[in-house]
Amino acid sequence: MARIKADEKIEADDWMPDEYRLTLIKLISMHGMSEIMGALPEKEWVPRAPSLIRKLGIMAKVQDEMGHGQLLLRVTEDLLAPYGKNRGDLMQDLFNGDLKFHNVFHMETKTWADAGIIGWLVDGAAIITQTDMLRASYGPYARALKRICAEEVFHAQHGESIILALVEGTAEQKEMIQEALNRWWEALLMFFGPASKETTGSSKQDLTIKYKIRTKTNEEFRQLFFDKYIPRILSLGLTIPDPTIHFDVKTNLWSYQQPDWSEFLKIIRNNGPRSRARLNLRRTSYENNAWVRDALRATVS
Template sequence: MAETSSFDLLPDEQRLARFMERIETGEKIEADDWMPEDYRMTLIKLISMHGISEIMGALPEKEWVPKAPSLKRKLAIMAKVQDEMGHGQLLLRVAEDLMEPLLKSREHIIQDLLSGKLKFHNVFHMEAKTWGDAGLIGWLVDGAAIITQTNMLNASYGPYARALKRICAEEVFHAQHGEAIIMALAEGTGKQKAMIQDSIDRWWDALLMFFGPGDASTTGTSKQDITMKYKIRTKTNEELRQDFFSKYIPRVLSLGLKLPDETMHFDKTEGLWKYRQPDWSQFKQIIKNNGPKSRERLRLREISYTSNKWVLEALSVRV
């Protein structure tokens, strides 16, 4: 207690120095600890976007939940989408604690989503046209998510790091669930095989974009530097994308699938995958909610929000 109050009396630059020292030595920052404003704001932006993306991310797959082709698949995909909602809930709770000193709540997060101020992940603006897409989302989108989230497992902010630990463990199941759907299709009829090739072809660019642009030149801003300075993440977008290629390209090819990029190859001297850049101007459009399904999915959230308003009001009445 005595230590806390003497810390409170320090000028800001000394508090910042102490804060950076804690981060450098691997100590975790907790919700009630002092933190510099840009650290708090970066975390709020990152975690509320992550949380809301989990929730918006449930929607493309959810389209296939009632349609899953067997009892086993129905049960599995219901559980999978439920997990995503659960991740959303866990993350929004972490974001809510960070927002509390700013007198903001979950209500603001939802409002910001609906007004377009809060973005959700580019990949969840895409169309999930076939059952193959339901498999591909689990396999490769969740696979990509594991790579980016593992990168933050040691994040300096304790509540986020702990939430990610649980989320990553569940994402591994999701990737296996997706892989199981894909394997069944890959070992199936000609039509089924064609279904996954079609999914890969349509989702490839979105998967490359998943990790974000290489630097700020694409979108004008990038949070990479600040998140690395504060030890929230350790690797750059491009390093994560390369990790994804190394892990998944051999698997995609081993299923007899073709990559929709004939230039893709591993450059042994540089130790890097060489690939065709996706259309980053399209990425800019997508994250501005001008993607193929942006409006429709936001509309679903809006309907849920408005048509259930009476429920939330009734919940606030003490009975």
Template sequence: MDVSVLEKDLNEQAQLEKFIARIEAGDKIEADDWMPEEYRIALIKLISQHGISEIMGALPEKEWVPKAPSLKRKLGIMAKVQDEMGHGQLLLRVAEDLLKPYGKDRGDLMQDLFNGDLKFHNVFHMATNTWADAGMIGWLVDGAAIITQTNMLGASYGPYARALHRICAEEVFHAQHGEAIIMALAEGTEEQKQMIQESLNDWWEALLMFFGPASSTTTGTSKQDVTIKYGIRTSTNEELRQSFFTKYIPRILSLGLTIPDPTLHFDEDQQLWVYQQPDWNKFKQIIKNNGPRSQARLNLRRVSYENNAWVRDALAAAIN
């Protein structure tokens, strides 16, 4: 082997060991710090998907702004949509710093979204057919998001951890907003109660899918393994799903709702929830933009992006 190549490999190994030691010591990695390629790529994938999901996740609720049942509800859901868009822009800015070595920016991320290379969460491909669906997103989808995101509040990458502290604080209000909608419907007419049950039936499988498969891959190192290895998060997909069950199943049942899974129960011996697995092949198709509302929402985002190109051009000219 060439001596210079050997020296380079040894130097990179020493840098990696020093990097891992920093993470284990609780240090925060910043955008300008040296980081292994595997770490940078994992962060770009995670944060860009999170950011795009925040933006695309505002669209199902945006559909209910003109149809909200009262002015109070209209103002509440408008504020939530505004918050989600702000979260997305904040996260894309964090991802943008990580993209600099590749000569890319958030514009490239948007093109990746339109090309189908950048995925967004499966739940935001779903249709919102009733006001109960809008409430279900706030109550259970945002509840699932809080469980996922609070797991990364201590993330080793400083800019992401700091962004998450702000985002999680606001997501708590979003979950309370959704819960208030569901509680109001639960205390209403039989028709309204049935609306909640039908919404839960429609969203349950998507909620299970939200956390991802228990194992991302059958061979090699999975994405969740990499994020745990580098201290970006601490829990696996399945551990997060179990936390969701523990927190929300009692709340769902307390409203007199029936969870659409006759196999669901808590195993006292294993100390975990046993449940019917969702259709993971269906999950793969959904995140490939073949969900019920995938193309409609992508087209809406594409048109909005193109129509507002003049704003980006004007800002770029002012900076230059």
């Protein structure tokens, strides 16, 4: 703790208490799997992108997200070494429900506007949390985030480009964005997690702050998201699908309607709209490509 308080970086081969190691494993493995599973909603729109330029853009984004997942699972694998586990075990944890992935990537992508919302607002939300963790006490994670955050900025610009093109298009296209925003708003509120551990019984938020993996609470991140994106959403002539939301000058905070946190728990337990389909796709891909892993192991040995 003295090293952490002095802003020294903890490295993979340093001694660390189990609580710190397990906190890192849970956070980074969930982040890594969310990158991999997060590529799937947009992958669904690669064949249906409205132009060749848009197709190339979203294909590049999908490729980046898979690369982020690979990088983060490598970071996690180093932490797993004392427990005799590897990336293959993480994949099995995903398939059997022990390893969660982000709530937003359980959702449906019904229209091309969804691809814009994911890039603009979902990746925008991710940038808010990930840039905070660039100063994480665990060195390998902080260094991996430098590359990830740099690429996520391009992803957010990609999503914003889609949104602006639709806003400047027909009335039907603008309505498509509003309809997508209406469907995604609650998931976006849930993105940062509940304000307090009483909602879910989880103390991960407290531990990550204790060990200086991040510096802000879930609610502080959510308020930063509001500060950045609510003015931008409104400037496009879109409506926030929450009649209660307003800026409280007394508290200097946004007041809003809380999402249904019981629905959040249901979703992250793989009972969301597209949870099963995306897990089945990931499982099938993993099993069908087992021969590649076998060939690599044979080459190494």
